[in-house]
Every structure is written in structure tokens, then in C-alpha cells.
Amino acid sequence: MMNHITPHVRRGGVSLAYIMPNLTPPVTTIEQATNYHKELQQIAPKTTFLMTFYLCRDLTPELVEEAAKKGVIAGIKCYPAGVTTNSDAGVDPNDFSAFYPVFEVMSKYGIVLNLHGEKPSVKKDSQTVDAEHDDGSDDIHVMNAEAHFLPALAKLHADFPELKIVLEHCTTKAAVDAVDAINANLTQGEAPKVVASITAHHLFLTVDDWAGAPMNFCKPVAKLPMDKRALLRAATSGKPWFIFGSDSAPHDASKKCVFKGVCAGVYTQTYALSYVAEAFDSIGKLDKLKGFVSEFGHAFYGIKKEDLVCQDEVTLVEKPVNVEEMLEWDDGTKVIPFLEGAKLHWDVEWSSN
Amino acid sequence: MMNHITPHVRRGGVSLAYIMPNLTPPVTTIEQATNYHKELQQIAPKTTFLMTFYLCRDLTPELVEEAAKKGVIAGIKCYPAGVTTNSDAGVDPNDFSAFYPVFEVMSKYGIVLNLHGEKPSVKKDSQTVDAEHDDGSDDIHVMNAEAHFLPALAKLHADFPELKIVLEHCTTKAAVDAVDAINANLTQGEAPKVVASITAHHLFLTVDDWAGAPMNFCKPVAKLPMDKRALLRAATSGKPWFIFGSDSAPHDASKKCVFKGVCAGVYTQTYALSYVAEAFDSIGKLDKLKGFVSEFGHAFYGIKKEDLVCQDEVTLVEKPVNVEEMLEWDDGTKVIPFLEGAKLHWDVEWSSN
Numbered sequence: 272m273m274n275h276i277t278p279h280v281r282r283g284g285v286s287l288a289y290i291m292p293n294l295t296p297p298v299t300t301i302e303q304a305t306n307y308h309k310e311l312q313q314i315a316p317k318t319t320f321l322m323t324f325y326l327c328r329d330l331t332p333e334l335v336e337e338a339a340k341k342g343v344i345a346g347i348k349c350y351p352a353g354v355t356t357n358s359d360a361g362v363d364p365n366d367f368s369a370f371y372p373v374f375e376v377m378s379k380y381g382i383v384l385n386l387h388g389e390k391p392s393v394k395k396d397s398q399t400v401d402a403e404h405d406d407g408s409d410d411i412h413v414m415n416a417e418a419h420f421l422p423a424l425a426k427l428h429a430d431f432p433e434l435k436i437v438l439e440h441c442t443t444k445a446a447v448d449a450v451d452a453i454n455a456n457l458t459q460g461e462a463p464k465v466v467a468s469i470t471a472h473h474l475f476l477t478v479d480d481w482a483g484a485p486m487n488f489c490k491p492v493a494k495l496p497m498d499k500r501a502l503l504r505a506a507t508s509g510k511p512w513f514i515f516g517s518d519s520a521p522h523d524a525s526k527k528c529v530f531k532g533v534c535a536g537v538y539t540q541t542y543a544l545s546y547v548a549e550a551f552d553s554i555g556k557l558d559k560l561k562g563f564v565s566e567f568g569h570a571f572y573g574i575k576k577e578d579l580v581c582q583d584e585v586t587l588v589e590k591p592v593n594v595e596e597m598l599e600w601d602d603g604t605k606v607i608p609f610l611e612g613a614k615l616h617w618d619v620e621w622s623s624n
Numbered sequence: 625m626m627n628h629i630t631p632h633v634r635r636g637g638v639s640l641a642y643i644m645p646n647l648t649p650p651v652t653t654i655e656q657a658t659n660y661h662k663e664l665q666q667i668a669p670k671t672t673f674l675m676t677f678y679l680c681r682d683l684t685p686e687l688v689e690e691a692a693k694k695g696v697i698a699g700i701k702c703y704p705a706g707v708t709t710n711s712d713a714g715v716d717p718n719d720f721s722a723f724y725p726v727f728e729v730m731s732k733y734g735i736v737l738n739l740h741g742e743k744p745s746v747k748k749d750s751q752t753v754d755a756e757h758d759d760g761s762d763d764i765h766v767m768n769a770e771a772h773f774l775p776a777l778a779k780l781h782a783d784f785p786e787l788k789i790v791l792e793h794c795t796t797k798a799a800v801d802a803v804d805a806i807n808a809n810l811t812q813g814e815a816p817k818v819v820a821s822i823t824a825h826h827l828f829l830t831v832d833d834w835a836g837a838p839m840n841f842c843k844p845v846a847k848l849p850m851d852k853r854a855l856l857r858a859a860t861s862g863k864p865w866f867i868f869g870s871d872s873a874p875h876d877a878s879k880k881c882v883f884k885g886v887c888a889g890v891y892t893q894t895y896a897l898s899y900v901a902e903a904f905d906s907i908g909k910l911d912k913l914k915g916f917v918s919e920f921g922h923a924f925y926g927i928k929k930e931d932l933v934c935q936d937e938v939t940l941v942e943k944p945v946n947v948e949e950m951l952e953w954d955d956g957t958k959v960i961p962f963l964e965g966a967k968l969h970w971d972v973e974w975s976s977n
Contacts, residue, residue: 397853402857407849410850414767414848478766482766482841483841483886484884485838486883503750528881529838530837530881531836532836533838554749
């Protein structure tokens with residue numbers, strides 16, 4: 272899958288990919304991250320790859336310090352145990368204190384903390400809940416798991432005000448409001464320490480779109496129409512604390528066509544910029560695209576153009592893009608692209624090919 | 625599928641099946657209903673089948689009167705257009721007035737109105753919604769479609785107080801509360817005119833269970849944990865306005881293993897009574913089972929024992945039931961049973977086999 276998909280990062284109009292560590296086994300050593308980086312770079316020499324560790328007990332402050340000094344990793348991703356693909360080794364989001372020594376090192380070296388912002392589901396049975404006062408406020412489920420995580424985000428920021436944090440692939444108005452609130456008192460030109468990334472597909476999807484359509488099932492799940500509108504407003508706001516992150520997940524189509532245990536994830540990489548442009552254009556906000564997909568993220572991560580392995584630039588051009596029905600390879604691998612079969616209106620052109 | 629599944633009604637511990645009319649084409653004539661009834665009866669001679677019409681413009685008051693006089697139908701099912709399997713010919717639930725002449729005939733002859741209680745989805749785009757006041761209150765989606773339907777139920781009951789109405793396969797605390805409210809002023813022994821049916825699977829499922837598991841996707845979708853608790857409390861309440869209705873939907877497994885367009889429906893018929901008993905037993909309420917699965921429904925529909933084609937009685941016995949992983953037939957048909965592979969604790973025994 273890596274060999275097939277990695278070239279599509281550039282094809283989708285993207286020069287820099289932030290590489291998630293939730294492999295089997297998770298990426299937790301300098302050697303793993305270095306080798307993985309080498310493999311990716313060989314497949315796509317013009318794409319810049321930033322590597323991450325998987326937050327777990329294996330990560331000592333010493334290891335993180337060494338990795339930071341050697342420039343091996345840009346960030347560490349935190350997965351609450353059990354909420355998404357390969358998150359079994361993840362952390363208990365009710366108590367991050369065991370990782371505070373790691374966060375201190377991260378703060379010191381500017382290593383970013385990438386949060387999968389969901390609390391694991393909590394279901395109470397009928398016998399343990401007082402029927403008279405059963406308003407569901409103690410339940411956690413896929414629809415409110417992100418909202419329930421937000422206090423933990425606020426506490427982390429309060430405890431580590433210098434730590435750079437990304438609330439990844441946020442899906443709710445509640446998350447947008449929380450990240451707005453954290454940044455409400457920034458002075459003009461002050462760089463945000465806490466940002467939220469927004470995917471392409473969450474600018475399109477609501478719960479109706481994954482009900483009965485496993486191809487659109489991802490974690491966090493797409494929420495309500497008002498959440499989708501809030502995400503599109505945030506992405507097009509020009510606020511530097513909302514940045515694009517595709518969270519593109521290439522699962523083989525066979526893993527999407529099952530009656531249970533559907534792999535979570537939507538695949539967007541091949542047409543990444545075209546999707547985002549389509550959403551922005553739908554409300555006449557293409558002028559806000561560059562900030563969202565490029566400038567704000569680069570500024571937050573401290574990436575300068577000379578840091579990229581290739582300085583080619585991409586231009587958005589008004590030109591029909593026919594999304595393939597299915598991406599297929601000779602070895603039988605098949606991946607369903609998001610909005611398969613759709614006709615989009617904005618393509619990408621690289622300054623050099 | 626009919627030949628395979630019809631015998632499972634009895635196998636699941638059920639003597640009377642209420643037959644839905646959403647075939648292709650929908651059941652809208654006396655001839656269709658009569659022939660369909662004949663076919664079912666031939667396959668399962670000991671099962672009683674009550675037939676229904678599909679509410680649409682083809683149903684004239686004269687036709688309904690004739691069908692009622694001939695005893696062809698027990699009820700008419702109303703599907704809001706576009707909300708579930710084969711509902712394209714359905715009605716606009718924002719305005720039932722076109723069907724009022726039909727409802728008058730139904731009231732007169734005691735024909736039951738079976739409501740699929742969901743409003744079709746309404747999504748507003750970002751440009752038409754005032755961002756400052758965007759609380760989502762105008763949106764309708766799969767999670768609130770039932771709650772939005774409830775005022776229409778109340779209005780129908782107010783306009784036709786003698787019409788027998790079933791809010792079918794209800795899934796929310798809001799629906800339970802609405803039907804409780806309608807029946808709040810019944811005098812002792814007075815028969816309810818409005819009841820709600822509850823499926824076996826909605827006593828088990830929440831949104832988390834169909835996220836990524838198409839086998840558990842049905843319409844209305846299973847909602848939140850507090851809704852599931854409210855349904856279990858209602859089913860076990862002993863109130864005669866909550867009755868069992870399986871809404872069992874046998875789709876071929878191939879139609880559940882697709883990346884989009886998953887057929888809505890959960891298949892429960894083979895183990896229907898075992899599932900319900902399991903749920904009731906989980907909160908120590910087996911004493912309320914008979915009312916819910918048998919007495920209250922019979923009373924509402926006016927069914928006496930001598931009306932049944934077979935007077936065999938079923939007994940619940942404490943005995944392990946291993947739910948098959950997959951029901952398979954020689955012609956290649958496969959159906960995934962609900963809770964496939966699970967071990968249940970209550971089986972059924974017929975007084976004669």
C-alpha cells in the first residue's frame with residue numbers, strides 16, 4: 272500500500288506529508304522512524320515527510336530528547352486507547368499525567384503533540400442509571416466523544432502553555448469553538464500554540480453520509496450538518512489556528528466491504544487539494560485556500576521553504592477533475608477514492624514535473 | 625428469500641407475523657395482498673399472517689373500504705418518501721392531509737395505520753444559515769429524524785382520535801415520552817389508540833454498534849445509549865402501549881458487504897423471542913415478556929386466539945441458544961443473523977411441532 276499511495280501525495284497537490292505512527296507495531300524508536308522515512312523518501316523523492324512517534328509507555332523523555340536533537344521526529348501522536356485504527360497501545364485520555372515528563376521535553380524542543388481528540392465510549396446499562404434523571408449526560412459515544420475530550424485539551428494547554436498542540440481532524444462545532452476560545456487572546460502576530468486540523472472529507476460529510484456507506488466511515492465520525500458548516504466556516508476563516516490535515520487513510524476496498532469491523536478512514540490523497548478547493552469554492556472563499564492548506568501549517572510547524580526537499584510550487588487551475596471510481600493496481604490492490612466518480616472543478620499543476 | 629425466511633417466524637417463537645408492504649412494486653391492491661398472503665400461508669401453514677397496504681396515492685377510500693370489508697388487510701403502512709428500503713413511493717410527512725379521506729375509512733373499519741416515524745433529512749448549506757445563530761435546529765438527519773416526526777404523530781391522533789396508530793420500530797427516548805404522553809389520560813382498562821412497537825435489536829444497539837458495522841445498520845438507525853435504556857424501560861414497563869414488532873429484515877449478506885448503499889435492516893426472525901428474553905432477563909424483567917411480545921399487541925389489533933390459524937403455544941425455556949454465524953441455503957442465499965455467533969440463554973418450545 273505504501274508503494275502505491277505515496278506518489279499520490281504529490282499528485283493530490285501536496286508537497287509535505289505528516290506521517291502517522293499507528294503502524295503494526297507502532298513507531299516508537301529512532302530506528303523505526305528513520306527507516307520508515309527512508310522508504311517513503313525513496314518512493315517519492317520530491318515529497319517532504321515529517322515523521323512522528325506513537326505516544327505510549329515506551330517513549331521515555333530521554334528517547335524523545337535524542338530523537339528531537341537528531342531531527343528524527345516533528346511530533347508525537349496521541350491515540351486514546353481503542354478509538355481508531357491500531358490504537359490499542361494508546362493512552363488513557365482521562366489521565367495524561369504519566370506523560371508529563373515527555374511533554375516537558377517536547378515543549379523544550381518544539382516537538383508537536385498531535386491529539387486524536389476522542390474519549391473512548393462509555394455505555395451505562397439500564398440498571399445502573401436512575402431512570403428519573405437519565406439524560407445521557409454520562410454516556411460517551413461516537414457522536415459526543417470529541418466534545419467530551421475538549422476539557423482535556425484545555426487542561427493540557429494550561430499545564431504546558433509552550434507545548435505546540437494539534438487537535439487533529441476535528442469534527443464538531445464544539446471543537447471549533449474550543450480552539451477559538453484558546454486563541455481568543457492572542458496578540459496581533461502572536462503564533463498560536465494550539466491549532467486544529469480539518470480534513471477534506473469532513474468539509475463534505477455528515478452522519479447521514481456514513482450511515483449505510485462504509486467508504487465514508489472514519490474516526491472521528493462525521494457529525495451533524497451544523498458541525499459540517501462550522502468546520503467549513505473555520506477552514507475558510509483565515510484564522511491561522513485552523514490548518515488542513517488530510518488524515519487520508521488508504522484501506523484496501525476489501526476492508527471496506529465487510530458486514531462488521533469496517534476499517535475506519537476515508538481516502539483523499541489523490542485529489543486532496545481539489546476536494547478542499549471544491550468546498551471553499553462552494554461558498555466563494557477560494558482566496559482563503561492558501562492560508563489553510565499551506566501557510567498556517569508551515570508557520571505552526573516552523574517549516575521554511577528551504578526545509579522542503581523540493582521547492583516546486585503547485586498552482587490551482589480551473590479544470591475538470593474526474594475522480595476515479597476505484598484506484599486499482601496490478602497486484603490486486605484497490606482503494607476507493609472519496610467522492611468516487613464525482614466531477615470536481617479545480618485541478619493542480621506543479622511548476623516542475 | 626421468502627421461501628427461506630418464512631419458516632423462521634415460527635422457529636423464532638412467533639405465531640403471528642405482520643407483513644410489510646414495501647415490496648417492488650409496493651402492495652397496493654387486494655389481488656396483490658391476497659396472493660402474497662396465499663404464498664406465505666403455503667410456506668408456513670401454522671403461522672398467521674396479517675397483511676398491509678402501502679400508503680400512497682393509489683389507495684382510494686373505496687379500495688380501502690373494500691379491502692377492510694373483505695378482511696384482506698389489517699393495516700396500512702406509511703413510509704415517508706426516501707427514508708428506508710423501497711420508500712420512494714411514500715408520502716410527504718409534512719402534509720398528510722391528502723390521505724385524510726383514507727384515514728376516515730380506516731378509523732371506521734378499525735384498520736391500523738402503521739407509521740415509519742421519520743422525517744426525511746434536511747441539510748442547509750453554509751451560505752443559507754446565519755453563522756451567529758447556527759444551532760442546527762433546522763437540520764434533520766438520521767439522528768433526529770424520529771424526534772422531528774413526533775409532532776405529526778400527535779396531530780394525526782388529535783385529528784383522528786379513533787384511528788388505531790402504531791409508531792413502528794421507535795428508537796428514541798423522545799418517542800417513548802411522546803407515546804407515554806398520548807396515553808397519559810387513559811382510564812383504567814381503556815384500550816390505547818396509539819402504541820409504539822419496539823424491535824429486538826433496538827434493545828441492544830446504539831450508534832456505536834452500527835458505526836463500521838453494516839450488519840447493524842437499519843432505519844431508523846439505533847440512537848444513543850440513553851435512548852436504548854429508555855426503550856428497554858418502556859418494553860419492560862408493562863404498559864400496554866409498548867408492543868414487540870421485530871422489523872426483521874432478511875437482506876442477502878452480499879447487500880450488507882458493500883462500500884456504499886448498504887441495505888437498511890437487521891435480521892432477527894430466527895431467534896426473535898430469544899433476543900427479547902435476553903434483553904428482559906438482563907434487567908430481571910422476564911415477568912413482563914408475555915405482555916410485550918404477545919398480549920398487548922393482540923389486544924391492540926383485536927386478535928383472539930381463535931383467529932390464529934394454529935393455536936399452538938410457545939414456552940420460553942432456559943436453555944443455551946447458539947446464534948449461527950451465518951444462515952446459508954443451497955441456492956447460495958446467505959443472511960447474517962443479529963448477534964451472529966453469540967450464545968443466548970432462552971430458547972423456545974412449541975406445544976406441538
